[in-house]
Amino acid sequence: MSAASVNGTAATGGFRTLTLSCVNRPGIVAAISHKLFELGANITEAQQFDDTESGKFFMRVVFSPFEGWKPERLIPEISALAAEFGMTWTIKENARPTRVILMVSKFDHCLVDLLYRWRVGELAIEPVGIIANHPASVYEGVDFCGIPFHYLPVTGSTKAVQETLVLQLVEETGTELVVLARYMQILSNEMAAKLSGRCINIHHSFLPGFKGARPYHQAHERGVKLIGATAHFVTHDLDEGPIIEQDVERISHADTPEDLIRKGRDIERRVLARAVRYYTEQRAILNGRKTIVFLD
Known part of the structure; x- marks a missing residue:
């Protein structure tokens, strides 16, 4: 079952951080990167870890609005992608304490x-x-x-x-x-x-x-x-x-x-x-x- 915690709103600009975890399988990094590109976001930092003991995959991605930024689509489309991969995920606006x-x-x-x-x-x-x-x-x-x-x-x-x-x-x-x-x-x-x-x-x-x-x-x-x-x-x-x-x-x-x-x-x-x-x-x-x- 997927779970999401969304902090802040998708409508404002500025840097955001997406974190996720799920059962590891091919295509996760490609899917996240392509989705953010489609939404008009620019990835400025990305870290990932494949835990071979548990078979889980973990990722942290920092991104910011770029050309064609579509903030109203951010949460719905990341939610759909998370459901597809069974991800637990969060998005946080970096500027918000x-x-x-x-x-x-x-x-x-x-x-x-x-x-x-x-x-x-x-x-x-x-x-x-x-x-x-x-x-x-x-x-x-x-x-x-x-x-x-x-x-x-x-x-x-x-x-x-x-x-x-x-x-x-x-x-x-x-x-x-x-x-x-x-x-x-x-x-x-x-x-x-x-x-x-x-x-x-x-x-x-x-x-x-x-x-x-x-x-x-x-x-x-x-x-x-x-x-x-x-x-x-x-x-x-x-x-x-x-x-x-x-x-x-x-x-x-x-x-x-x-x-x-x-x-x-x-x-x-x-x-x-x-x-x-x-x-x-x-x-x-x-x-x-x-x-x-x-x-x-």
Whole structure:
């Protein structure tokens, strides 16, 4: 069965990105290229991957209006082509920022970093809300730039109600991506299912070796030589969703637990920012328990 997600309208100009996946067969690239040519579009970037293990084909195409551009035919004709090949596909207008909700707990380093990258134009996002399970006073000194702040505390007995409120905000704001910017709460299976494919988490890469409290202290006690971070799509499997981005940094015997924490936070910031950028630029495509990431 094919599925389509269309962001923006076909009537305006500017660059667009088409992503697709389907069972591999001859003629897919030719069909897409010819169809875009017929519609008066000029392909400026194209990436593809044939997954021989699953037999699936993945493609990302950036195109812009050219001579004879027929915007009113774009969605209907791509839809028809997708039905023919059994494609799952999306089209996004590149100039339109992705509507994002940022969720945070006590540690705000990832939140602050994402807000900065948004302010300077590095990330094409539109933050429509910040959700925290701590009051605003915890984030004294953080400039929320007028973004609505929602204090939604959560306990074991209130988790279902709190998640209902979160999903209401997602729906009301037209949120396309939820970012767990060091949100130190486990989402319920129901919540993870409803946000499937549009929720990104960040965590240190010590799992599953060092679980629980004080993981950097545990790592220091074991004398680890590399620390890192992982950004992934959220699923019902805790911290085991499809990986989008990872990074590591070498450390030495001279580093204290505090050094590890400082360096770890820096890795978390940059890994999460890259993962969010890959998502907004339509570079990350789900492939079962893995992702296809078309790097620039």
